[in-house]
């Protein structure tokens with residue numbers, strides 16, 4: 212791992228050798244998030260755009276030379292990454308935009324973006340010889356860890372709030388994880404997981420605590436830029452809970468800039484649920500995220516419900532340093548975005564995934580996006596993760612099934628009342 216220079220504390224700037232610390236800066240408790248520093252000259256000697264052009268590895272491991280793992284570490288067999296980037300011309304035209312793409316990370320092996328981080332987490336745990344890996348999660352990070360662990364037969368213990376959607380809990384149980392359903396919030400599950408990990412000596416994959424999660428998540432930026440022929444987009448919309456994804460996107464873009472593979476950074480647009488808008492508030496009011504206290508988070512978009520975003524330092528830098536913005540969308544706007552995204556772009560998202568699209572709609576409505584900008588919306592999780600919210604979303608727009616008896620007369624009765632309007 213000679214391409215990794217150090218792990219640098221984002222509060223005090225102190226640098227540690229990778230073998231010295233596994234998680235946060237010892238001087239700053241759980242807030243001392245570390246950032247992996249690379250030797251880009253060395254990386255440039257080991258991987259080139261030409262290599263990628265000829266690579267037949269269509270997973271995140273095509274970028275292995277840019278990841279903080281040993282070159283000879285075995286990687287899990289699940290196909291994580293290289294998710295499709297769809298042009299969304301019809302929706303773009305409706306919105307008065309010329310260039311819109313949807314990156315569908317609902318297509319990951321466990322159906323959310325979190326597979327990118329868990330894949331790297333499992334490799335790091337195995338490099339450390341860990342017997343057990345643990346994480347707290349609103350559901351998707353847990354499902355991702357459960358699936359990735361199953362793929363390498365690694366034992367794991369998962370803490371999720373008991374209110375997590377059924378599909379996510381089902382994934383954990385089916386993959387064979389030891390599941391602790393916490394009678395409390397995600398924030399409480401997080402604290403409990405840290406305590407338990409210390410007590411039992413488990414390897415900790417927690418978001419905004421384990422510095423390598425950002426590094427897995429940054430691969431989405433590599434893919435977006437590569438899929439666009441190494442022409443960075445102008446804007447990327449992404450939903451924000453703990454802030455690890457947006458921080459990861461930023462890190463990936465900075466890597467590409469350092470290597471000279473792109474020539475500028477897109478504006479990162481962080482979208483939060485109005486009921487869980489810690490970052491959006493801090494951004495709007497210019498508050499310091501190191502002193503701003505936790506808020507009470509309530510939103511139906513469970514994956515972005517976080518009272519104290521664990522990766523808030525990186526998440527704030529991502530928006531500030533790219534001249535982006537934070538936006539808030541209501542739960543109603545999130546629900547409305549589920550069918551809008553599915554009908555306009557044919558991507559079925561869970562609420563937190565659709566929130567990014569709701570953010571785009573809001574930004575366009577406010578005149579923040581100019582028609583010529585090349586815009587990407589990152590859909591972070593599949594709609595099948597939360598069918599109850601999907602059903603609510605169609606009720607909200609008045610879409611209902613038609614009940615018929617098993618005879619053609621009934622079908623005629625229904626069809627007589629329906630007209631198909633071209634283009635609708």
Ligand SMILES: *Cc1c(COP(=O)(O)O)cnc(C)c1O
Nearest residue numbers: 351452453454455456563591592
């Ligand atoms: C985790 C998650 C997010 C938010 O990511 P953070 O790193 O917590 O900001 C968004 N959407 C989905 C579907 C997620 O699972």
Ligand SMILES: [Zn+2]
Nearest residue numbers: 220223236239
């Ligand atoms: Zn420190």
